[in-house]
Amino acid sequence: MRNPINIGALASGGGTNLQAIIDNCEAGVIDGRVAVVISDREGSGSLERARKHGIPAVHAHVPKTGTPEWVQANRQITRVLRDHEVDLVCMAGYMRKISPDLLAAFPGAIMNIHPALLPSFPGTHGQADAHAYGVKVAGLTVHFADAEFDQGPIIIQAAVPVLDTDEEDTLVARILGLEHQAYSQAIQWFAQGRLQISGRRVIVDGVPTATDATLVWPPVELG
Ligand code: GRF
Numbered sequence: 001m002r003n004p005i006n007i008g009a010l011a012s013g014g015g016t017n018l019q020a021i022i023d024n025c026e027a028g029v030i031d032g033r034v035a036v037v038i039s040d041r042e043g044s045g046s047l048e049r050a051r052k053h054g055i056p057a058v059h060a061h062v063p064k065t066g067t068p069e070w071v072q073a074n075r076q077i078t079r080v081l082r083d084h085e086v087d088l089v090c091m092a093g094y095m096r097k098i099s100p101d102l103l104a105a106f107p108g109a110i111m112n113i114h115p116a117l118l119p120s121f122p123g124t125h126g127q128a129d130a131h132a133y134g135v136k137v138a139g140l141t142v143h144f145a146d147a148e149f150d151q152g153p154i155i156i157q158a159a160v161p162v163l164d165t166d167e168e169d170t171l172v173a174r175i176l177g178l179e180h181q182a183y184s185q186a187i188q189w190f191a192q193g194r195l196q197i198s199g200r201r202v203i204v205d206g207v208p209t210a211t212d213a214t215l216v217w218p219p220v221e222l223g
Pocket of ligand 1: 013014015016017018092093094113114115176179
């Protein structure tokens, strides 16, 4: 594994996850560097954040999913990632499906972050769906991408309590803060060569094999 690893980010939106990855690379928390940022949205905050850090920022026009033009656009994205010798592709708020070609170009090296505890609440409104459902515990999932949205082998999950006073935005904010930490941790494990995919499971070398950690919400008052 190259050290530091070259990270290629795909991002559609504001890019706070991307910013956390950039910051952690620059701080040496991640043994990596963001080599290129590609967005399907020309004016996205993620491209602006890349430019501010002198990182190549590329807008890729991505037509309707499934069309021949979409296939071609994903081949172009693959070429850009390869040109920058990317070792790990990080989807950081990338709201588009990636093509089989792109997946095949980076086997076991494309990650995504989803703001819910998959397989619960997939899709583009994970936090809102969890809040509307009335869950007491919400959270995030970092997983390896596969051909479908939000279904690949899970690397790390993190949970937060849902307060009775929460609105969607306060829950989104609580999860987002944890996203930034969890995504960087997953990337660092990858950079250290500590992730082994075994079927649906991702084995992380060197993490505890026993724990009494729990998250119970609302808190138990018995005893
Ligand atoms: C995050 O909540 C991420 O989990 C989801 O899209 C959002 C992107 O936020 N996939 P940002 O652009 O990283 O701020």
